[in-house]
Amino acid sequence: MTGSAAAVDRRATAIEHRIATEGLTKVYPGGLRAVDGLDLRVRGGEIFGLLGPNGAGKTTTIGMLTTRVVPTGGVALVDGIDVSADPVAVKRRIGVVPQTNTLDRSLSVRENLLFHCRYFGMSGSQARARADELLGRFRLAERGDAKVETLSGGMAQRLMVARALAHAPAVLFLDEPTTGLDPQSRLALWELLGELHAEGQTILLTTHAMDEADRLCERVAIMDAGRILALGSPSELKRSLEAETIVTMQADGDLEVLAAALGDVPGVTSTDVHDGAVRAFAGRVAGLLPRLVLRAERAGTTVTDVSVTEPTLETVFIALTGKDLRE
Ligand SMILES: Nc1ncnc2c1ncn2[C@@H]1O[C@H](COP(=O)(O)OP(=O)(O)OP(=O)(O)O)[C@@H](O)[C@H]1O
Numbered sequence: 099m100t101g102s103a104a105a106v107d108r109r110a111t112a113i114e115h116r117i118a119t120e121g122l123t124k125v126y127p128g129g130l131r132a133v134d135g136l137d138l139r140v141r142g143g144e145i146f147g148l149l150g151p152n153g154a155g156k157t158t159t160i161g162m163l164t165t166r167v168v169p170t171g172g173v174a175l176v177d178g179i180d181v182s183a184d185p186v187a188v189k190r191r192i193g194v195v196p197q198t199n200t201l202d203r204s205l206s207v208r209e210n211l212l213f214h215c216r217y218f219g220m221s222g223s224q225a226r227a228r229a230d231e232l233l234g235r236f237r238l239a240e241r242g243d244a245k246v247e248t249l250s251g252g253m254a255q256r257l258m259v260a261r262a263l264a265h266a267p268a269v270l271f272l273d274e275p276t277t278g279l280d281p282q283s284r285l286a287l288w289e290l291l292g293e294l295h296a297e298g299q300t301i302l303l304t305t306h307a308m309d310e311a312d313r314l315c316e317r318v319a320i321m322d323a324g325r326i327l328a329l330g331s332p333s334e335l336k337r338s339l340e341a342e343t344i345v346t347m348q349a350d351g352d353l354e355v356l357a358a359a360l361g362d363v364p365g366v367t368s369t370d371v372h373d374g375a376v377r378a379f380a381g382r383v384a385g386l387l388p389r390l391v392l393r394a395e396r397a398g399t400t401v402t403d404v405s406v407t408e409p410t411l412e413t414v415f416i417a418l419t420g421k422d423l424r425e
């Protein structure tokens with residue numbers, strides 16, 4: 099393909115994809131390869147998650163996509179525009195909620211929104227109308243005149259999201275949006291992001307919380323050491339790997355005997371006795387549960403209860419990297 103044909107092809111892809119990267123790379127001065135050849139496509143209206151542990155390269159990736167970090171290799175298009183060629187145009191089309199609080203503490207809640215709207219070219223009356231609309235929408239109306247520093251963590255984060263959306267960006271970026279929030283504020287933010295997604299907002303977020311990625315994201319890229327290890331919907335990711343299913347069985351009878359018996363069932367990798375129940379660890383095998391119950395009965399025990407713990411994104415991550423996300 100000639101250079102211009104490649105460019106046309108890229109643009110065609112970008113029309114369909116709000117974010118498109120090819121071989122996107124960042125090597126920091128000193129030689130650290132923080133992001134290493136990232137290929138990413140995020141469709142319009144999609145809510146997409148970059149999931150990875152500390153230092154995986156999530157913030158560096160968002161930095162490049164939002165023009166704050168200059169790539170050292172590859173291409174990144176946001177809303178069809180090359181971040182390196184025209185960062186100013188990209189900035190107009192994106193909203194960013196960074197990992198740290200960047201609200202202006204010398205301003206009130208409303209002023210934070212007003213200044214942002216004015217910065218993006220709205221007239222005074224347009225900015226006031228938009229700020230009031232956002233304050234209502236994000237349940238901050240009663241705090242409009244308050245100083246930013248008096249807001250709770252959850253409110254401050256809602257204000258950051260409101261500000262990021264003030265100029266109706268094509269893509270909303272959020273870097274670890276719920277880290278440090280209390281559980282209730284975290285749920286409230288999930289709900290808010292779910293609403294934005296339902297309205298068609300394209301969202302890319304980073305997280306190191308697997309439950310967050312699982313619950314919120316249509317597709318997830320699992321990142322470690324600057325590379326994507328796996329990419330797909332949470333359920334695809336969980337299906338694709340030999341992630342472990344745990345079957346916990348309560349029964350009357352000798353549990354040690356039961357554990358040994360269940361260990362013979364095909365697909366079971368190991369068993370143990372834990373908290374007065376037998377646990378069988380297994381790959382995802384069709385028909386596993388009835389076979390386990392049958393085997394238990396043949397071993398002379400009466401099964402009183404069975405529960406199944408499905409693989410989670412955590413077990414997927416462990417299967418991919420051999421380590422825990424929190425390590
Ligand atoms: N300005 C910089 N100069 C040199 N190295 C950097 C710079 N910023 C980040 N790094 C390094 O690049 C790697 C990726 O960092 P990055 O902040 O992108 O990871 P992250 O996935 O966002 O991590 P966290 O979960 O801690 O936010 C890390 O090893 C980090 O120390």
Ligand SMILES: [Mg+2]
Pocket residue numbers: 156157158197273
């Ligand atoms: Mg980060």
